Amino acid sequence: MQHITRRATLALGAASLATGAQAQGVPRAEIPPPAQPIEQGAALRVIRPARFIDADETIFRENAARFSERYNVPVRVDFVGWEDIRPQTAVIANTGSGPDVVIGWADDPHVYVDKLHDLSELADYLGRRYGGWSFLARKYGMQHNSTKWIGIPFGGGTGPICYRASALREAGFDKLPEDHAGFLRLCQALKRINKPAGFALGNAVGDGNGFANWLLWSHGASLTDEEGTISINSRETLAALNYLRELYPTFAPGTLSWLDPSNNRAYASQEVHLTANGVSLYYALKNDPRTKPIADDTEHAPLPRGVSAGPPQSATVLNAMVFRHVRYPNAAKEFIRFMMEAEQYDPWLTGSLGYWSQPLEAYRQSAVWTSDPKLTLFREAMNHQYWSGYKGPITQASGAVAADYVLVQMCSSVASGQATPEAAAREAERRARRYYRA
Structure with a gap:
């Protein structure tokens, strides 16, 4: 103040x-x-x-x-x-x-x-x-x-992949895979060498929504269709959530409670070697003599495309x-x-x-x-072709779904084992309909 x-x-x-x-x-x-x-x-x-x-x-x-x-x-x-x-x-x-x-x-x-x-x-x-x-x-x-x-x-602020180049090489990769199968293999390899990935699955405005949206968009899923009709309970969403069940075990511990500062801290302390983040992480590493070697070893890449034609990410x-x-x-x-x-x-x-x-x-x-x-x-952050409420219009309802972390909690319930992909998608559909009918 x-x-x-x-x-x-x-x-x-x-x-x-x-x-x-x-x-x-x-x-x-x-x-x-x-x-x-x-x-x-x-x-x-x-x-x-x-x-x-x-x-x-x-x-x-x-x-x-x-x-x-x-x-x-x-x-x-x-x-x-x-x-x-x-x-x-x-x-x-x-x-x-x-x-x-x-x-x-x-x-x-x-x-x-x-x-x-x-x-x-x-x-x-x-x-x-x-x-x-x-x-x-x-x-x-x-x-x-x-x-x-x-x-x-x-x-x-957009959140591309932020990774340690040396860790990728040690895991046997010379670049970040753009396909789901390759990205999963990379995260599994990072886990094996004790240099895991980590993505926010808590109620984080930027990082939580960013990860949930990437997961869905890269599989061709969306909250609504072009007309604004709820479309979250789809086979594309189920494919995304089933992929998450394979991906989540490669994450560092604690990601279910991560808020926006959490992955910054985990990356800076070398608890994770790959995450999604904005410039803030690189800025902090670069401007602190203690962590500048980490910044020098850090690279950025668009989030894996999966089935998307372009980077499946938006901006906070x-x-x-x-x-x-x-x-x-x-x-x-x-x-x-x-x-x-x-x-x-x-x-x-x-x-x-x-x-x-x-x-x-x-x-x-x-x-x-x-x-x-x-x-x-x-x-390119503000020219990405995805947005909150994609594929439909931005309205009071789409804003309320984002504010209530409907998609984030759908993902976290599957990652934690509290819900099957089918049950989680149905619950997300039910919660989204509350707002779209209001």
Whole structure:
């Protein structure tokens, strides 16, 4: 928690002053921003998910302080635990009070669509200025079957395979297999040499949902069909869950209770040598002298395709929304615009090593993506062709299924032996129908 005022801005010093120079390689169109005068006496409170990378929070706060300095608007920024921000957003929506800007998760604006300000003018400006919006930004930012923007995606973190190259070689592999059978053989070999894999099967917003979705999508399964009809109880889902019964015994102990920080810790402590993770893990390893040798031995690869035509992964998306009850909506929108402009956004993107990959196409030209070849893969995070609720529309129902960990718990019940694949798929179908009928 921090209040950012004019005085705090001055204390930030050179780090804030240097931000503009770092953004000069990002192309942009010279067009005027939306005319939305900030309300007299405005003050803002912002909440967003907690950082996994120190620079994410440090530079975000510096940028918020720059906004305060420029517009004389005090800003308070609160960083909230990943598993806590959705419950807090629900309270804000139901009570009609609270922060002016909520930067929540991908689906969240679709859960509260009737309680949000229309952000279309702002989205149009940013899209025209910075080369257009990425695939997932459009998916999550726009209301289904509408041109109305209900959220402004700040970026997305994707979780490809993160592995120790030396462990792969020791296990007899020179690259990561893309097929299910080959990936299973690799994980079995890693287990035999006591350098196992591990994937989150607990209620983890990013890693738990990411693993469950990969498992399903790589087998051709989906929560719904293109029309939004529940399709989870299918032969493709059963194939995925039966595969999980073979794969899970190769995992390190404890993955059933893993939350988002868990596999970071396990990989850094060499309890696992292969997992799925965003840039945060590599960033932490690279910037700590004690773990830099692990970073040097770490490589990234897309999640195994299985039967999918492309990488069967999506992104954990930060999505900003402004509730109708806020006192200073123009100030809130102007804050979002300011934070997305190149002078603020590119230093944030670069300083975090691309942890929250860009939603606007112009930022593909950011120097961060050529600064380290191990980062380049993450540039594509927001253009993956899978999303929460795939294959159907993103709606209040798809958001609720993700928030309730329906697919994660389907997988964990099979991995733990508490349910057969058939029973788990039926239960997931029953739970999903509750939300889709509401």
